[in-house]
Amino acid sequence: MSDITITRKNYEMLKLKNQLCFPLYAAAKDVVAKYTPFLDEIGLTYTQYIAMMVLWEQGEVGVSELGGYLYLDSNTLTPLLKRLEAKGLVRRERAADGDERAVRITLTQAGAQLREQAAEIPAKIGACLPLAKEEAETLYWLLYKLLGN
Amino acid sequence: MSDITITRKNYEMLKLKNQLCFPLYAAAKDVVAKYTPFLDEIGLTYTQYIAMMVLWEQGEVGVSELGGYLYLDSNTLTPLLKRLEAKGLVRRERAADGDERAVRITLTQAGAQLREQAAEIPAKIGACLPLAKEEAETLYWLLYKLLGN
DNA sequence: AATTATATAATCGCGCACGATTGTATCGCG
DNA sequence: CGCGATACAATCGTGCGCGATTATATAATT
Numbered sequence: 001m002s003d004i005t006i007t008r009k010n011y012e013m014l015k016l017k018n019q020l021c022f023p024l025y026a027a028a029k030d031v032v033a034k035y036t037p038f039l040d041e042i043g044l045t046y047t048q049y050i051a052m053m054v055l056w057e058q059g060e061v062g063v064s065e066l067g068g069y070l071y072l073d074s075n076t077l078t079p080l081l082k083r084l085e086a087k088g089l090v091r092r093e094r095a096a097d098g099d100e101r102a103v104r105i106t107l108t109q110a111g112a113q114l115r116e117q118a119a120e121i122p123a124k125i126g127a128c129l130p131l132a133k134e135e136a137e138t139l140y141w142l143l144y145k146l147l148g149n
Numbered sequence: 150m151s152d153i154t155i156t157r158k159n160y161e162m163l164k165l166k167n168q169l170c171f172p173l174y175a176a177a178k179d180v181v182a183k184y185t186p187f188l189d190e191i192g193l194t195y196t197q198y199i200a201m202m203v204l205w206e207q208g209e210v211g212v213s214e215l216g217g218y219l220y221l222d223s224n225t226l227t228p229l230l231k232r233l234e235a236k237g238l239v240r241r242e243r244a245a246d247g248d249e250r251a252v253r254i255t256l257t258q259a260g261a262q263l264r265e266q267a268a269e270i271p272a273k274i275g276a277c278l279p280l281a282k283e284e285a286e287t288l289y290w291l292l293y294k295l296l297g298n
Numbered sequence: 299a300a301t302t303a304t305a306t307a308a309t310c311g312c313g314c315a316c317g318a319t320t321g322t323a324t325c326g327c328g
Numbered sequence: 329c330g331c332g333a334t335a336c337a338a339t340c341g342t343g344c345g346c347g348a349t350t351a352t353a354t355a356a357t358t
Binding site: 009011013018019022023024025028030032056071115119121126129135136138139140142147 | 158159160162163164165167168169170171172173174175176177178179180181184195199202203205206218219220264265267268270271272274275278279280284285287288289291292293294295296297
Binding site: 248 | 317
């Protein structure tokens with residue numbers, strides 16, 4: 001082993017192509033971008049869409065409960081939910097009887113009805129991702145493992 | 150098969166847990182968050198860090214060339230590079246002789262020296278990701294396939 | 299040479315993300 | 329009961345991302 005190898009720093013790991021995080025970062029942006037044309041049709045952003053998905057499934061949630069599903073906090077969710085409220089898709093109200101701190105998010109009729117159009121999207125996205133079914137399942141599994149679940 | 154199965158819409162695919170994109174989105178944020186304490190020590194954000202990585206490797210790049218590596222455009226990069234310039238890490242200059250449209254990004258001495266501290270980061274990150282080496286390699290490969298490469 | 303097309307970076311606007319703080323309500327404990 | 333700790337949502341500031349547009353310089357075409 002030469003003196004050079006010993007004394008010089010090894011910058012190999014610092015190259016973009018040797019990083020796991022970079023393709024993760026880039027692929028996440030890329031896939032969200034694939035949603036955009038479909039989400040534009042129903043007037044939602046990607047983050048608004050996943051928030052609506054939780055509401056369609058749960059019916060009613062609190063802000064921090066929603067944040068638990070989405071890995072987001074009130075600093076992101078409060079303005080986002082206000083925008084969904086402005087579009088007439090959700091209601092935000094503090095229970096008059098119960099805990100005055102908690103804000104309950106519920107679907108309006110328009111918000112509930114939007115589910116029907118949204119239901120077309122997963123299949124459309126699946127069709128334009130360049131992964132075989134088995135690869136998608138492996139990726140799904142690895143991502144949840146990376147998330148620590 | 151019952152009438153209900155035929156007439157009702159199937160919302161199964163619309164559930165968060167059946168989506169591939171959501172763990173991708175969440176894991177990307179989560180891993181970037183793991184970088185933050187290390188990047189704080191050298192005063193960079195994650196996006197600034199990957200921009201510096203390209204510069205450390207390439208020495209000198211144009212704005213759109215950099216965008217080609219990072220999947221970003223001038224609308225994101227111009228203000229980011231101005232912030233790196235304000236920190237004294239890069240220079241932005243139009244060639245007096247050549248193409249007056251192109252902006253060349255070069256490292257200052259401080260920017261070049263920062264590489265040494267940054268070189269510690271990949272190993273630290275690798276150590277706190279809950280994936281075995283082989284899993285990380287599979288994930289890496291699947292992400293690049295998803296990116297269309 | 300004049301005109302049109304293309305390339306390049308910058309600018310603008312909006313919606314996230316997220317660290318940090320604030321204000322209020324509820325809970326736990328003595 | 330009182331009071332400190334905790335929970336909850338909102339607010340604030342900064343930095344991305346990105347669609348859309350703009351300004352200018354270069355290239356291509358007639």
